[in-house]
Amino acid sequence: MKTMTASKVLLIYFSLSGQTSSLLAQPANGFKEAGVSVTFECLHQINPIHFPFGSIAATFSMMLVTFFRKRIPIEPLSEKCNASYDLIILAGPTWSYHPSGPILSLPDRDGKTLFAGQNVLPLISCRGYWRMHWFGLRSLLRKKGQM
Numbered sequence: 168m169k170t171m172t173a174s175k176v177l178l179i180y181f182s183l184s185g186q187t188s189s190l191l192a193q194p195a196n197g198f199k200e201a202g203v204s205v206t207f208e209c210l211h212q213i214n215p216i217h218f219p220f221g222s223i224a225a226t227f228s229m230m231l232v233t234f235f236r237k238r239i240p241i242e243p244l245s246e247k248c249n250a251s252y253d254l255i256i257l258a259g260p261t262w263s264y265h266p267s268g269p270i271l272s273l274p275d276r277d278g279k280t281l282f283a284g285q286n287v288l289p290l291i292s293c294r295g296y297w298r299m300h301w302f303g304l305r306s307l308l309r310k311k312g313q314m
């Protein structure tokens with residue numbers, strides 16, 4: 168990551184059960200207190216999956232497909248993502264040791280336009296097993312010349 172002073176931050180996030188959204192309040196307040204402008208962009212699933220999943224079988228199935236890093240299609244980003252930012256924070260939950268499906272979809276679809284040459288900081292929301300998520304996301308972003 169380049170050494171930099173951020174004055175404009177784009178915070179892109181996905182949150183299925185609300186934990187990631189809650190986590191974001193503190194860093195966002197810290198940025199604002201430091202005079203940094205923060206723009207939020209929430210990723211929306213095209214065919215929303217809801218939490219809880221409804222049954223043990225559905226939960227097991229979700230854990231299995233997410234282990235294989237199934238992408239979950241997301242709606243197009245809003246216009247505000249086309250502006251220029253000093254830093255992009257990419258925040259979301261760990262699903263079966265990996266980034267969640269909506270977060271995985273983003274670099275696939277928009278990586279070249281959104282992240283190329285950008286400073287990108289992943290923010291992980293999880294119960295404790297975050298390392299594979301971190302290494303996987305870093306490698307995905309590096310493939311597209313980010314981070």
Ligand SMILES: Cc1cc2nc3c(=O)[nH]c(=O)nc-3n(C[C@H](O)[C@H](O)[C@H](O)COP(=O)(O)O)c2cc1C
Pocket residue numbers: 181182183184185186187188229230233259260261262263264265292293294295296297
């Ligand atoms: C399908 C699924 C798989 C998960 N797998 C992991 C995991 O491998 N490691 C972990 O620490 N937490 C795991 N979790 C827990 C979430 O990462 C954690 O609760 C997160 O804070 C939820 O964020 P959200 O409320 O923004 O969706 C999993 C949750 C779900 C729904």
